[in-house]
């Protein structure tokens with residue numbers, strides 16, 4: 001164990017089950033540990049590093065920002081990068097206005113406050129979320145998260161947030177009453193186990209929101225920004241949200257998140273309603289433009305092609321190991337292999353063989369590599385997973 005790991009164990013709050021691996025440097029889609037080993041990375045900082053590591057465009061942009069002598073000036077003043085980032089994001093998504101913060105949880109907090117403010121016009125407070133969802137770890141966000149394990153020990157939760165069953169429209173209908181002002185959902189549930197929404201379900205939720213004057217929030221923190229093979233996962237379904245939240249990939253590895261309001265949700269906040277010291281700082285928003293450039297140049301379509309390739313490889317693995325695998329799920333390069341054995345055993349075996357993968361839910365092996373991964377590296381990852389399953 002390197003000294004870094006010992007130092008962390010001694011000094012960190014014990015919130016993470018971090019593996020005993022410290023990353024020394026990175027290049028392309030490989031991470032290099034202080035253990036002297038190289039690792040093919042199918043985790044990407046948990047669906048963050050879409051453009052891979054040591055990316056020359058990212059390095060150049062950091063230098064360009066630093067030439068001006070600052071990363072941050074607060075929202076008391078404008079900087080030269082955030083306005084363009086907001087405008088490009090609105091153009092890409094069809095949104096109308098953007099609030100920048102630093103994490104997915106914060107983006108969802110902003111969305112929750114926005115729908116409560118919207119509801120306050122008509123005295124409504126109730127928000128419907130879903131079982132197996134994940135929206136982050138701040139109080140509003142864990143309450144929106146429909147998984148009991150995140151609530152245990154932290155009661156009381158934020159009031160008037162209730163949970164329907166994902167992909168079950170009737171369960172949503174049952175929860176709607178005169179107090180309901182919004183629904184929040186992930187178009188593809190990520191942490192809950194890589195579960196895409198069914199077409200009729202997501203369209204049905206949109207319709208229910210329209211009929212009942214409720215705002216629809218799509219949490220695209222994990223499934224946004226090219227990962228599913230479209231710029232935003234909702235584009236697969238031909239439905240639009242009233243509010244969308246983004247984080248993870250948007251800052252190219254630097255903390256940044258966005259809450260995007262579409263037409264109906266425009267103008268909910270007034271000055272003083274919401275804020276973030278670091279939100280929309282020059283460094284993070286300058287880096288988001290590097291990603292937006294790539295999205296405008298077809299990054300999502302590339303992810304769709306590679307995702308199909310990875311998916312067909314995973315299907316073959318599933319067929320070769322019917323005793324250990326049950327289903328391949330997901331879209332683009334957000335894929336899950338549902339296992340009949342413990343994901344942690346497969347993760348450990350893959351790591352021994354130089355491949356990093358992570359889990360989702362209790363049974364799913366998750367694949368969320370950099371979107372710039374090459375076909376040869378997909379082959380390599382697949383053969384390591386195949387070997388690992390054979391040996392377990």
Ligand SMILES: Cc1ncc(COP(=O)(O)O)c(C=O)c1O
Nearest residue numbers: 103104105134135136190221222
């Ligand atoms: C769908 C979704 N929403 C929100 C979050 C929370 O993001 P953050 O950890 O940046 O607060 C996550 C994180 O995994 C997520 O997957």
